[in-house]
Amino acid sequence: MKFEHFGLGLLKGMTVTFRHIFRHPTVNQYPYQRLNVSRRIRGNELVWDKKRCTGCATCAKACPQGAIEIVTGANPVENRYEVRTYRVDTGYCIQCGLCVESCPYDAIFMGYAYERAKYRRRDLVQENDTLLESKERPKSGYFHPEVAAGLPAQTLLVEKIVERKD
């Protein structure tokens, strides 16, 4: 005789909800608490390594959105071929990561930051030195395990979240 058919199921359900009162809430109060995101996150912006880039434009060819524009030219003074403009319209970017995977010289990375929204559309078009790595724009470990090794481990919602101190 199954007592689930005789009212016991209701009591079981009520014990489940009662136990949830004492459970850690699986909630992230975002601006005040934040989780460490995945080390392989494909964040808002690209990070460009100026020194390694040869201007081969493989990334621009790989980009399905055509969001990357590269202007190259010869530098007669220093007698070398150089990148004059590296321009990314992050408004078009779909964070597919194909440019990062296609780069033969590991000169472009996905960004680790995800709070890089802008108020103006024109701010989304970034070029040259604004694309470089900085404290606000760290590299993500996407397609680059050696970068991922240096990033903090991802925290999950089920883990205890520490309130941000500010």
Added chain:
Amino acid sequence: MPDISPLLTGHLPAATAAYWPGGYWGHWAFYTTALITFALLMVMGAIYIERRLLGRMQSRLGPNRTGPFGLLQPVADALKVLIKEDIIPQPADRLVHWLAPVVAFVPVVMIFAVVPFQKGALLADLNIGILYVVAVSSLTTVGIFMAGWGSSNKYSLLGAMRNVAAVVSYEIPLVLSILGVVLIAGSLSLNEIVLAQDIPFIFLQPMGFLLFFMAACAEINRSPFDLMEADSEIVAGFHTEYSGMKFAMFYLVEYAEAIAMSAIISVLFLGGWRGPLLPPWLWFVIKVFAVFGFMVWTRATFPRVRIDQLMAFAWKFLLPLSLINLFVTAIQVLTIPDAPWLVFIINTAVMILLVIIWSGLFKVGWGRVEV
């Protein structure tokens, strides 16, 4: 300004108005003001408790931004809703649409008139108090039906019709489960019923409590019987077309009804204001919130029933069980009036037996499908 010092010390004179400063009208003015304030404050507390507790039961936090622990959330909600635009649909019956929230709200506040907060501390010690409660509480349905009709919206009308169906069906087991208490207490006055409870009647009437609780939940459309405002089916039922202050009135009605029913349950079954150490009115408030918390608990747990299940539950489960309960109680009152613990044992056994037997009729898929 009446002298409220006896209220604070807990030594109230009899409810008879002659003892009160200001005489009859002083008594009336004080209690009317106090009751409306009490109802509004309790509603705010109820909204806070419901949202927080429901949140915790669903692994959320609930509102915690406004004020310490989110305590000011009901205030913020009220302010928001007060300054919102009041929209009346073009094809609506304007007079009925306007009148409905008032008609729904007034009876709910009227219930509190007979609820005793301490010994003799009530607006009107009616000798038919519980009958008055039953009669007045179902009047809210008129307001809700007016809202459904006046909105000129088919889903509003559907919700209102469901509410009427639910109230008509559940009124019967509600009254029948009260009668067990009335038999034991020997009075219809809520004040007398509380005074008769040396042992809280939940022990003498466990099945009465269960049936009354379920019937009350259905009557005030708490989940799992919240068919009339089933969000997933008929948007918000009767108050789909309401906004601004009128919506606030309906929101108020919803929670004031829940608080009123919690108050009635704590008066009838949990010993009302009686309790050790703490002042009586505090015991009363604690019990009301405990019953309300139980309602929130059931809301967090059970899925909503269908309209046919709602009707079947009233007529096939609650009605026969409340009749049997009344019969058993009547025999006990006649044969063993002075043995409360024997009554407790017998009634608990009867409750468990009957619930197991009757719930066999309510299998998933009515027994056709084995799960």
